[in-house]
Amino acid sequence: MTTLSQQVSNRPIPNPKKSLITRLNMGTGLIVGIAFALATYYSMQTTLDDATLNFQRNNQVLLATMFMWSIGFLVGIGAFIGPFRWLIGKDLTAEEQLYLAGDGQGIKRYFKYCTDHKVVGIQYLWGVIAMLAVGGSMAMMIRTQLAQPGAKFITPSIYNSLVGLHGITMIVAMIIVATGPFGNFIMPIMIGAADMAFPRLNALSWWVLFTAIPVLCSAWFLGGIPTGWTAYAPLSVQAGPGMNAFIATIIIFAVSTAVAGANITATVISMRAKGMTWNRVPIFVIGATISVALAVPAFPTFMVAMIQTAMDRTFLTGFFDSNVGGSGWLYAHLFWIMGHPEVYVILLPGVAILMEIVPVFVRKPLFSYTAAVVGFAGIAGLSVLVWAHHMYMSGWLPMLNGPFMVTTEMISIPTGLIFLVILGTLWNGKPWLKVPMLGVYAFLWNMLIGGITGLYLSDVPADNYLHGSMYVTAHFHYTLMGAALTGAVAGLSYWYPKMTGRMLNERAGYISFWFVQIGFQILYLGMFIAGAEGQPRRVSDYAQMYANSNRISTFGAYLIGTGFIVLLWAVIHSWRNGVIAPMNPWGAKTLEWTVPYPVPLVNFDTPPVVTSDPYGYGKAVK
Amino acid sequence: MTNTKRAASAILSTLLGIAVVGAVGITLHTLSADALRGKLVATKSADTITVDGKNYPKASVTMGVYPDRATAVEHGSKPTKKDYVQYGPSNHVVLPAHTYVTMTLHVYDSGDKLNNPYFGKVVGTIGGTINIDGVDVSSVAPDAVQHTFTLHGLPTSSQDPLFVNVPLPHVEVNDKDEFIPTKDPGTNNKGHTVVFSFLTGGKGEYVFNCEYPCGDGTYANFGAAMGAYGYMSGKVTVA
Amino acid sequence: MSDHNDVHLEPTPGERFSKFLKRGDIRETLAWAAFYTAVFVVLGAYFYPKWMPTVMSTDMKAIERLMVVFTFISAPVCGFVMSIFTQTLRHRHKGDTPPPDGPMIRNNRLGVAVFSGVASLLTLTAVIYGLIELNSSAEAATKDAPNALVVEVTGNQWVWSFNYPSLGVESNMLNLPIDRPVIFRITSADVNHSFWPVQLGVKADANHLATTLAQTTPTKLGTIDVKCAELCGLYHAYMETSGEVMTVSDFNNWVTAQGGHSA
Known part of the structure; x- marks a missing residue:
């Protein structure tokens, strides 16, 4: 840290003609990426022999093209310059490192391989907003189709693609929605660090993720995916060329998650300010770190499952083909060993943001910090032991349904602790109902409903009825959207002043909040009813008896859509025209509020020393 | 501001x-x-016919199953969908309600074994039979099928149930290309002509698909043409 | 504890508890908790019986009962959460400046212990109740197996078909005689499906080259909706059929009409 801050004070001016680094940006990335992709595509088309089956050969070409695009883009943007220098026994010069940090480059640095964690945070923020907008629009299409029975809006194949692509877009967006923007921008400042532990890996994690976006979009132009985001084999092995885009996206995304997860974990472990002992770390940092640390072991299983699917599709390996000794259950296991921890990877940072917000807006200390940490750790620990509750009905070893039911229901105990921490902090307080604080209340209600409906689903006999129905869809939207996304939006309005220097338009924030939350309750009340009535999920058409509940749901969905458009307006408008924010508008005590806007390159002029936890609010009780 | x-x-x-x-x-x-290339509307006739003591008006419709090289759209990289086999001329069939519908299918494809032998049986037609090149049969050997016309729909209070399964016998040739006709069904006499009748109920929306695995080597041969909407699948509107 | 003449007598736990209960904030919270618990109990008692379809089998009956009981078990938790939710909202701070500092309560070990204990007990109740139901359904299945009607269910992209091997009948409809145990032997001709005769409260996946068993006893005459509950491709939504629970004589007539022989 000292070397970098000394260099900042010395301010050497990088010579733009001196190094290749200064000429590389997103544009060169796109050029090299597209060149790699085209070269791969045409060379494989001409060299592959005609003996292989058409679909097999097609899958080989498409997958190779997609991966080469990703690699080409990273080459073109300069991601491998550092490793290449190491190969020849050198490293980047100090000026080059400073150049990479984007110092003094204005808006251009957002389109470069920039190592500044604040730049990466903003890149993630806009990436997430774009993904949520696309995924949300797909949800509108889905709900429009389901507004009435008879499949009058779109074809079943477009509908199935929408369901799958909505699913995966939202899952990817939700995994990074909190740890991407806030974990990168805010968290290092929160712990008093000058940057992340591995700034170049930080840039890598974003740009690797970026290369997955066009790959996923290409699924549309390759005939879509029929499998939903769970991509169950053997359906995924049978699926058309669009499936390759899904597979490539997951593999690329898994690399990005691993890099980001290792980086955030290493930063929190090794870069905390002097005096910031583990019991003085802000709770958001704890939640986000446990979340990414959980993602690090979870994602590789999904990646492996996708590699196996790709091999089944390209080389007919038959991992999941029971005709040649494979098994669809193998896929289901690999998927859910990732899949269930993954929902907590999404949930924990959102909850942790809200825990960070509550003490500030009720002016009370966080209630029972230990319970919060135990709650997070307990959820993370148990979450790796529950995956087969998604497989109660699959026919795989029914004998183990009982044990998995026990582990699943045990998760409600640490989840209860999370509730207790928030409720205990609220207790006898006078909440200041600013936009971030509203999210806390929305979370309490939504997570309550999501949690209780989860209890039914965890029970084997009840799951006999509910599994695969709209009830499940409503349940996990309550937890992932109602709880985790609400937390992330609350975090955006809370940290917006620090990230942009301006306050988020408050009235628009309220309007958006009420549209979204009221629409949300209407949407999923309708969906709970449809599920209880027996409507399966992921259907492009349904019987007349479900018409009313679906019509209610569609109305709610349109309200949510409108609410989020208002929020998007507020974010864009306030970024340019908002009220200039004071350094600490909420009167919070965490370290990020002690730095000015724009946040200096190395965050702190003098490294901070921490002497207490950041929750020292309140009057002593007699 | x-x-x-x-x-x-x-x-x-x-x-x-x-x-x-x-x-x-x-x-x-x-x-x-x-996606379904327009509508194929059944031709109503003035005749009526009595089935189980009730009088029904008659209507007829003619379709074919053929790899449609004339109308297919180039798609993605190799393999183009040009090679996909499909029902035609349209995959949206409109039938009159409460009618005795006679359907004629001209079929030209080779074939093999069904994934589920159940679909070798004729279900839901008048008399439980279909007429293949002039011979009435109630089933086709499950390993000699080229495609099936399987019509079904959601069981729902808003429409009458309708289930028809017609197995289509394969054409025994080595060179399939010899039998690939032009766009118009009926212009090639080397295939089979399958005729069958069924009764429609009230108004409703149904779907049809093929149960013969003709999906080009993919898992269970249900990918490719089978998984792409509007080739071996379509919808039937009873209006 | 010193002798009885001590003027600074420590209150006993009982006294502290009754004093605790007399606090205004506690009373308000308890009142809200009671109110919300009652709301959730009523909701649980009415929501599922109202919206879930006709109970037509022993298993479906158990499922509906279980849903209601689980709502009752979680009602106190909802009451607790919503009481503090409401209590704090009623005392919200208005204005553009941060509120005055609240009481500095950093922890309350007794509170955390009591909460965790109660939450664990409720969870345990749910777990035990669920395991008992699971076991009783398994026991019933074993007991009923010898005289059960076997139906072989095959999922095919995108049509169900049913084979009654003992009767020599194949059909696209699932017709069953009333009050006779039935064993479904479920398999798939291609990808994964999930066999779901809705009113029977049965669900089991259909896997290629594997047979999944499910069992129940239809107890009420009426129509069964059979659906697919696992996304299986293009026409997943249309992979539905219906059937009927019939009187024994009606069922035998149907079997004969299909060309089978009645058992």
């Missing part, structure tokens, strides 16, 4: 956002409308 201007900006931007999402919806809807 004044409050009025800000409010106007917010409202206009929101409307713009809604318009963008709406435009995406309209685009998808337009794409969907083309």
Whole structure:
């Protein structure tokens, strides 16, 4: 840290003609990426022999093209310059490192391989907003189709693609929605660090993720995916060329998650300010770190499952083909060993943001910090032991349904602790109902409903009825959207002043909040009813008896859509025209509020020393 | 910026956002409308026929199953969908309600074994039989099928149930290309002609698909043409 | 504890508890908790019986009962959460400046212990109740197996078909005689499906080259909706059929009409 801050004070001016680094940006990335992709595509088309089956050969070409695009883009943007220098026994010069940090480059640095964690945070923020907008629009299409029975809006194949692509877009967006923007921008400042532990890996994690976006979009132009985001084999092995885009996206995304997860974990472990002992770390940092640390072991299983699917599709390996000794259950296991921890990877940072917000807006200390940490750790620990509750009905070893039911229901105990921490902090307080604080209340209600409906689903006999129905869809939207996304939006309005220097338009924030939350309750009340009535999920058409509940749901969905458009307006408008924010508008005590806007390159002029936890609010009780 | 201007900006931007999402919806809807290549409306005749003591008007419709090289759209890289086999001339069949419908299928494809032998049986036609090149049969050997015409729909209070399964016998040739006809069904006499009748109920929306695994080597041979909408699948409107 | 003449007598736990209960904030919270608990109990008692379809089998009956009981078990938790939710909202701070500092309560070990204990007990109740139901359904299945009607269910992209091996009948409809145990032997001709005769409260996946068993006893005459509950491709939504629970004589007539022989 000292070397970098000394260099900042010395301010050497990088010579733009001196190094290749200064000429590389997103544009060169796109050029090299597209060149790699085209070269791969045409060379494989001409060299592959005609003996292989058409679909097999097609899958080989498409997958190779997609991966080469990703690699080409990273080459073109300069991601491998550092490793290449190491190969020849050198490293980047100090000026080059400073150049990479984007110092003094204005808006251009957002389109470069920039190592500044604040730049990466903003890149993630806009990436997430774009993904949520696309995924949300797909949800509108889905709900429009389901507004009435008879499949009058779109074809079943477009509908199935929408369901799958909505699913995966939202899952990817939700995994990074909190740890991407806030974990990168805010968290290092929160712990008093000058940057992340591995700034170049930080840039890598974003740009690797970026290369997955066009790959996923290409699924549309390759005939879509029929499998939903769970991509169950053997359906995924049978699926058309669009499936390759899904597979490539997951593999690329898994690399990005691993890099980001290792980086955030290493930063929190090794870069905390002097005096910031583990019991003085802000709770958001704890939640986000446990979340990414959980993602690090979870994602590789999904990646492996996708590699196996790709091999089944390209080389007919038959991992999941029971005709040649494979098994669809193998896929289901690999998927859910990732899949269930993954929902907590999404949930924990959102909850942790809200825990960070509550003490500030009720002016009370966080209630029972230990319970919060135990709650997070307990959820993370148990979450790796529950995956087969998604497989109660699959026919795989029914004998183990009982044990998995026990582990699943045990998760409600640490989840209860999370509730207790928030409720205990609220207790006898006078909440200041600013936009971030509203999210806390929305979370309490939504997570309550999501949690209780989860209890039914965890029970084997009840799951006999509910599994695969709209009830499940409503349940996990309550937890992932109602709880985790609400937390992330609350975090955006809370940290917006620090990230942009301006306050988020408050009235628009309220309007958006009420549209979204009221629409949300209407949407999923309708969906709970449809599920209880027996409507399966992921259907492009349904019987007349479900018409009313679906019509209610569609109305709610349109309200949510409108609410989020208002929020998007507020974010864009306030970024340019908002009220200039004071350094600490909420009167919070965490370290990020002690730095000015724009946040200096190395965050702190003098490294901070921490002497207490950041929750020292309140009057002593007699 | 004044409050009025800000409010106007917010409202206009929101409307713009809604318009963008709406435009995406309209685009998808337009794409969907083309997927089945128009409608094939059954020809009503003046005749009536008595089945189980009830009088029904008659109608007829003629379709074919053929790899449609004339109308297929090039798609993606190799393998093009040009090679996909499909029902035609349209995959949206419109039938009159409460009618005795006689369907004629001209079929030209080779074939093999069904995934589920059940679909070798004739179900839901008048008399439980179909007429293949002049011979009435009630089933086709499950390993000598080229495609099936399997008509079904959601069991729902708003429409009568309708289930028809017609197995189509394969054409025994080595060189399939010899039998690939032009766009118009019926112009090639080397295939089979399958005729069968069934009764429609009240108004409703149904779907049909093929149960013969003709999906080009993919898992269970249900990918490719089988998984792409509007080739071996379509819908039937009873109006 | 010193002798009885001590003027600074420590209150006993009982006294502290009754004093605790007399606090205004506690009373308000308890009142809200009671109110919300009652709301959730009523909701649980009415929501599922109202919206879930006709109970037509022993298993479906158990499922509906279980849903209601689980709502009752979680009602106190909802009451607790919503009481503090409401209590704090009623005392919200208004204005553009941060509120005055609240009481500095950093922890309350007794509170955390009591909460965790109660939450664990409720969870345990749910777990035990669920395991008992699971076991009783398994026991019933074993007991009923010898005289059960076997139906072989095959999922095919995108049509169900049913084979009654003992009767020599194959059909696209699932017709069953009333009050006779039935064993479904479920398999798939291609990808994964999930066999779901809705009113019977049965669900089991259909896997290629594997047979999944499910069992129940239809107890009420009426129509069964059979659906697919696992996304299986293009026409997943249309992979539905219906059937009927019939009187024994009606069922035998149907079997004969299909060309089978009645058992």
